[in-house]
Amino acid sequence: MKLTGAQALIKSLEMEGTEVMFGLPGGAILPVYDPLIDSSIRHILVRHEQGAGHMAEGFAHATGRPGVAMVTSGPAATNIVTPLCDAYMDSVPIVVITGQVPYTVIGTDAFQECDTVGITMPVTKHNWLVTDPQDIPRIVREAFHVATTGRPGPVLVDVPKDVSNQMMDWYWPDSVDMPGYKPNVKGHPKQIKDAARLMAEAERPVIYAGGGILKARAADALRQLAELIGAPVVTTLMARGAFPDDHPQCLGMPGMHGNYTSVTSMQKADLLIALGSRFDDRVTGKVGSFAPGAKVIHVDIDPAELGKVRRPDVPIVGDCRLVIQELVKAVESEKHKRDWPDLDPWWHQLREWQERYPLHYEQLEDGPLKPQFCIDMLRDHTPDDTIVVAGVGQHQMWTSQRWKFNHPYTYVNSGGLGTMGFAVPASIGAKVGMPDRMVWAIDGDGCFQMTAQELVTASAERIPVKIGILNNAYLGMVRQWQELFYEERYSEVYLSPDLPDYVKWAEAMGCVGFRVDTPEDVEPTIEKANSIDDRPVVVDFRVDYKEKVYPMVPAGGSNDDIILDPAHDKPGGR
Amino acid sequence: MANGDAQHHILSVLVENKFGVLSRVAGLFSRRGYNIFSLAVSPTEDERFSRMTVVVDAETAPLEQVTKQLNKLIPVIKITELAASDAVERELMLTTVRAGSESRSQVTELAAIFEAKIVDVGYEAMTLMIAGTPDKLDAITDLLTPFGIVELQRTGRIALSKLARQPTKLRAVRDREA
Numbered sequence: 001m002k003l004t005g006a007q008a009l010i011k012s013l014e015m016e017g018t019e020v021m022f023g024l025p026g027g028a029i030l031p032v033y034d035p036l037i038d039s040s041i042r043h044i045l046v047r048h049e050q051g052a053g054h055m056a057e058g059f060a061h062a063t064g065r066p067g068v069a070m071v072t073s074g075p076a077a078t079n080i081v082t083p084l085c086d087a088y089m090d091s092v093p094i095v096v097i098t099g100q101v102p103y104t105v106i107g108t109d110a111f112q113e114c115d116t117v118g119i120t121m122p123v124t125k126h127n128w129l130v131t132d133p134q135d136i137p138r139i140v141r142e143a144f145h146v147a148t149t150g151r152p153g154p155v156l157v158d159v160p161k162d163v164s165n166q167m168m169d170w171y172w173p174d175s176v177d178m179p180g181y182k183p184n185v186k187g188h189p190k191q192i193k194d195a196a197r198l199m200a201e202a203e204r205p206v207i208y209a210g211g212g213i214l215k216a217r218a219a220d221a222l223r224q225l226a227e228l229i230g231a232p233v234v235t236t237l238m239a240r241g242a243f244p245d246d247h248p249q250c251l252g253m254p255g256m257h258g259n260y261t262s263v264t265s266m267q268k269a270d271l272l273i274a275l276g277s278r279f280d281d282r283v284t285g286k287v288g289s290f291a292p293g294a295k296v297i298h299v300d301i302d303p304a305e306l307g308k309v310r311r312p313d314v315p316i317v318g319d320c321r322l323v324i325q326e327l328v329k330a331v332e333s334e335k336h337k338r339d340w341p342d343l344d345p346w347w348h349q350l351r352e353w354q355e356r357y358p359l360h361y362e363q364l365e366d367g368p369l370k371p372q373f374c375i376d377m378l379r380d381h382t383p384d385d386t387i388v389v390a391g392v393g394q395h396q397m398w399t400s401q402r403w404k405f406n407h408p409y410t411y412v413n414s415g416g417l418g419t420m421g422f423a424v425p426a427s428i429g430a431k432v433g434m435p436d437r438m439v440w441a442i443d444g445d446g447c448f449q450m451t452a453q454e455l456v457t458a459s460a461e462r463i464p465v466k467i468g469i470l471n472n473a474y475l476g477m478v479r480q481w482q483e484l485f486y487e488e489r490y491s492e493v494y495l496s497p498d499l500p501d502y503v504k505w506a507e508a509m510g511c512v513g514f515r516v517d518t519p520e521d522v523e524p525t526i527e528k529a530n531s532i533d534d535r536p537v538v539v540d541f542r543v544d545y546k547e548k549v550y551p552m553v554p555a556g557g558s559n560d561d562i563i564l565d566p567a568h569d570k571p572g573g574r
Numbered sequence: 575m576a577n578g579d580a581q582h583h584i585l586s587v588l589v590e591n592k593f594g595v596l597s598r599v600a601g602l603f604s605r606r607g608y609n610i611f612s613l614a615v616s617p618t619e620d621e622r623f624s625r626m627t628v629v630v631d632a633e634t635a636p637l638e639q640v641t642k643q644l645n646k647l648i649p650v651i652k653i654t655e656l657a658a659s660d661a662v663e664r665e666l667m668l669t670t671v672r673a674g675s676e677s678r679s680q681v682t683e684l685a686a687i688f689e690a691k692i693v694d695v696g697y698e699a700m701t702l703m704i705a706g707t708p709d710k711l712d713a714i715t716d717l718l719t720p721f722g723i724v725e726l727q728r729t730g731r732i733a734l735s736k737l738a739r740q741p742t743k744l745r746a747v748r749d750r751e752a
Binding site: 117 | 597598643651
């Protein structure tokens with residue numbers, strides 16, 4: 001069967017099971033948009049290429065399947081660099097197709113030419129420039145394989161216009177042959193035994209669960225292991241929901257804005273069981289004083305993560321789900337051999353911390369609306385399996401702290417790169433992937449203004465996402481740092497609560513817009529928003545700009561120097 | 575040039591012979607903050623692969639991280655770390671040295687000692703070609719410096735691991751045990 005390169009590309013995407021893609025056409029990708037008309041793939045036309053990338057990420061986060069985005073060359077390709085980097089940092093499987101100027105004119109500074117492969121090399125797991133239409137099925141197959149296996153990540157396929165137009169003989173490769181790419185998924189049996197032995201000796205163990213748990217679909221396995229060894233579990237920003245917040249062993253989020261018990265449990269632990277986590281600086285604080293008394297078991301599919309920041313006592317390369325299942329077996333046999341250590345004193349200590357240093361805020365009846373109160377009300381008036389999407393900043397941290405993530409794949413946010421503007425497009429992608437679930441984006445006013453135009457996409461495509469803006473009229477997290485560390489010298493952080501008028505803006509984009517100024521309006525407005533299912537809703541929560549995120553470990557500081565909210569004394573003084 | 579092997583590691587990296595591979599490897603080094611001391615790239619006996627001999631400045635990063643990150647590049651097939659003691663390393667140097675009539679014979683003599691080839695001769699200078707271990711090239715460079723080095727170019731080292739040879743004594747032991 002003779003096909004054009006463009007037809008082969010679309011057919012290859014279909015063969016990979018692509019049901020939906022996010023994109024925006026342009027000159028160099030024109031040939032590929034033509035056969036798309038006859039394809040079963042649903043295409044969602046975005047308003048900015050960055051939106052396409054984040055939608056693909058949101059889709060992938062929520063479904064576990066690779067998100068696909070397609071844009072043209074030059075400025076379109078550079079616009080999608082941010083989502084690629086975001087996906088690279090958070091190991092999100094997305095496949096991005098870019099158009100390129102004809103192969104014959106590459107290197108001549110042609111119109112809308114840029115070195116897409118060169119620019120995206122550091123922010124993709126791998127990328128390809130197609131030079132022969134005959135290679136298209138093989139490359140697409142390889143691209144999906146690389147994106148979704150091993151440590152998942154973004155890939156990019158750059159397709160010159162003439163390659164799309166040339167003819168090829170259709171085939172579909174039945175396997176992938178990549179000699180330089182063989183992820184190791186099975187943990188080493190000896191290491192697994194050693195790990196089980198360390199667990200059997202630990203008196204103050206902590207399971208440090210990271211995003212790898214979700215990527216490996218290992219939430220069930222994690223629960224099994226945690227219940228078997230009885231250790232507390234901290235779930236990082238990228239792992240919220242990987243272990244249910246309503247489980248008695250769950251301590252919640254560690255790190256810079258983690259709760260006191262979670263942060264301190266790691267500091268005092270004698271064993272850290274790091275599963276699919278990467279000792280990110282936002283978790284460790286100052287590395288030299290992080291968990292000083294702990295031995296470390298580190299499980300990761302990416303060998304380069306083992307020993308990158310902290311040298312593990314037992315490194316295990318492998319898929320989290322498979323390794324945890326093996327660990328469960330090893331622990332069971334270890335349990336037959338000896339008495340398991342008594343973790344009661346440890347739990348007693350943890351419970352005491354939880355009681356003494358809970359998360360705290362105060363909503364006065366006639367006082368300003370508190371952002372935490374809005375999140376609590378949203379949490380309590382939405383279904384348990386609501387997918388929550390956040391941008392980056394204070395609202396993201398409050399959401400992570402206060403929401404009860406009882407199911408995996410219910411929190412979508414930008415962790416590693418910290419991309420403001422992530423929430424609106426990512427929530428659209430999540431809703432497309434999970435149309436039967438309620439999707440709420442909790443966004444900041446600064447974040448919202450970066451990518452709000454994608455609500456036009458959502459209205460046009462009837463994707464009923466709900467956006468709650470915690471509008472404090474500031475770039476709140478930056479303001480917080482300026483208040484605490486720059487002597488309240490506020491430099492370029494004020495945004496105004498009324499400019500833009502978020503309700504009018506929402507309406508102009510085909511959404512329903514609400515404004516909430518007082519605590520008593522919060523719940524009825526949420527109920528109204530929840531009842532709307534035929535178009536997007538935007539709620540402008542006017543919240544107290546003075547509210548700060550606590551606890552906080554100052555950047556570069558030790559986790560021992562955690563700052564609590566003013567209502568709670570710092571243990572041992574400061 | 576100081577060439578203390580203590581701060582250097584030699585990595586022999588087998589890569590797919592595809593467009594952009596050098597850029598992927600070089601880019602990885604720069605964005606992770608590792609320093610390349612020297613780099614030599616050439617095709618191998620199998621045209622699908624090339625071999626890169628990378629000498630890494632070990633003080634900039636732990637070697638383990640470098641090799642693990644390199645291994646993640648998809649066109650990288652295999653990485654071998656070559657310790658100086660179990661590798662054969664060679665480097666090629668071309669150098670043009672001032673050698674007027676008064677010093678020409680001395681330079682020629684040095685060239686003979688070091689088994690260098692004279693590849694070009696002018697009125698006031700000559701060009702030598704020397705192959706050998708990096709130490710040997712350092713040594714002749716030092717000795718030629720007083721004459722006046724006009725230009726000098728080194729290829730960066732290439733290396734292969736030494737062939738395994740079982741000592742006869744051990745073989746005797748093994749036979750007896752069998």
